[in-house]
Amino acid sequence: MAKIAFLGTGNMGAPMSRCLLKGGHEVTVWNRSFDKAKALEKDGAKVAGSIGQAVAGADAIFTMLTDDKACRDVWTGPGGVLSSAPKNGAIAIESSTVSNAWVMELAGLATGKGLRFVDCCVAGRPDAAEAGVLHVFCGGPKDAVAEVKEIVKPYTKSFSHFGAAGMGNAFKLIYNVMGAVHVAALGEAMQACEAAGIDLTAAANAFSIGNTNSGHVIRHSKYMATGKHESPVGFSPKGRIKDTMYGVEYIERVGGQSRIGRAAADVFGQAVDVGMGELNDSELIDALRKVHAKKS
Ligand SMILES: NC(=O)c1ccc[n+]([C@@H]2O[C@H](COP(=O)([O-])OP(=O)(O)OC[C@H]3O[C@@H](n4cnc5c(N)ncnc54)[C@H](OP(=O)(O)O)[C@@H]3O)[C@@H](O)[C@H]2O)c1
Incomplete structure (x- = not known):
């Protein structure tokens, strides 16, 4: 030991x-x-x-x-x-x-x-x-x-x-960019369902059994549908942006592209803009609700 x-x-x-x-x-x-x-x-x-x-x-x-x-x-x-x-x-x-x-x-x-x-x-x-x-x-x-x-x-x-040395971190950064994309896309999709009048529990179930069923989607869609999030905070929009931008910088430095990663960081930035940067990343749906309530 x-x-x-x-x-x-x-x-x-x-x-x-x-x-x-x-x-x-x-x-x-x-x-x-x-x-x-x-x-x-x-x-x-x-x-x-x-x-x-x-x-x-x-x-x-x-x-x-x-x-x-x-x-x-x-x-x-x-x-x-x-x-x-x-x-x-x-x-x-x-x-x-x-x-x-x-x-x-x-x-x-x-x-x-x-x-x-x-x-x-x-x-x-x-x-x-x-x-x-x-x-x-x-x-x-x-x-x-x-x-x-x-x-x-x-x-x-x-x-x-x-x-x-460095290659475990390299993989983790790329992995986390992909994870951020899943959560950001789910936040937008759930908010879009709500705007369209689709029941969020039904949407979460369908996303979780269809071809969209990543671990992030299965876990976070339930949080978003029920409004009950991790306590204490599991991982925040600010943390997502930090990880994603480390990842984007790395990917672009080694010759890859990360347009979708940049877009995911931008979506989490909307949560920071409405003062929700230190809450759960799954609370992104509430941040998007606030953003769109302001617009309408
Ligand atoms: N949460 C997740 O789901 C998850 C999953 C995988 C990896 N990670 C990664 O794991 C790491 C830790 O995440 P976490 O969720 O455990 O975060 P956390 O709860 O916020 O803990 C952060 C830790 O860093 C310390 N710290 C911050 N600034 C410091 C400084 N200048 N000097 C000394 N200590 C400092 C904090 O000390 P204080 O207590 O004094 O503030 C605390 O111990 C991050 O890099 C995160 O991206 C997180």
């Missing part, structure tokens, strides 16, 4: 840490807002008051944080992971959904400090993290990835190794 430092115990990091604890690992948690880390003490976590304390002697150091800025602060900021002399040969594991440019920069910085580096993104909502059924997308050297695969088993439903 591994000695793990888990940095960032938000909506995803907390249930992921609980799974690692249930799997028998020794897990020390740290979070910027201390109370969220402290709440994991009852699950058996050791709680660190500083990043340095969390990573001391760890075999594996995970971050599960908002965005590039948060990760940069935690890895390279004053008192951050890379200034804390973590154990030589420990594995630095970036699990946050961040830009590919940051992941590649961090891979260089971490290996320069004698750490091994693996990017290890996850797909699935906080409830999937709690249930230990996340899809894991990894990049990095084979030996380190094999070790990470064993470590993350307690929260893994499927595990894919996409190649060298």
Whole structure:
């Protein structure tokens, strides 16, 4: 069993840490807002008051944080992971959904400090993290990835190794652009059904059994039809825009196109414009209702 430092115990990091604890690992948690880390003490976590304390002697150091800025602060900021002399040969594991440019920069910085580096993104909502059924997308050297695969088993439903450092993140960004497109298209479709006078429960059922039945559509169409959304918030329009734009930038840099991704980010932007950027992404239907009520 591994000695793990888990940095960032938000909506995803907390249930992921609980799974690692249930799997028998020794897990020390740290979070910027201390109370969220402290709440994991009852699950058996050791709680660190500083990043340095969390990573001391760890075999594996995970971050599960908002965005590039948060990760940069935690890895390279004053008192951050890379200034804390973590154990030589420990594995630095970036699990946050961040830009590919940051992941590649961090891979260089971490290996320069004698750490091994693996990017290890996850797909699935906080409830999937709690249930230990996340899809894991990894990049990095084979030996380190094999070790990470064993470590993350307690929260893994499927595990894919996409190649060298950065490639797990690359796949996750492309995957998330597609996910954003599904949710944005569903929001528009459900609002269009309502405008046309079609019953939303009937629409959600039909979308969920027809050829439109992606995981996003099956889950989110119910939320949109019933008006009952995840609590606490599962993932927000602001988060969708962040992920989608990291993805669009990456796709266009490597020579792909992402016109539909850009359009999806634009649709989520409408939720931000009406003050709903931090609610659930499934509440997009309410945002579109507001946008169209203003117009009529
Ligand atoms: N939610 C999902 O469905 C989902 C699924 C897969 C992947 N993801 C990705 O997983 C990551 C975490 O998502 P989440 O849903 O767990 O978000 P969250 O609940 O908002 O948690 C964000 C975490 O980042 C920390 N943080 C933010 N800025 C920071 C800074 N400057 N310095 C230190 N810590 C900072 C927060 O600390 P505080 O508690 O102090 O604010 C918190 O621990 C994101 O990259 C997201 O895109 C999310």
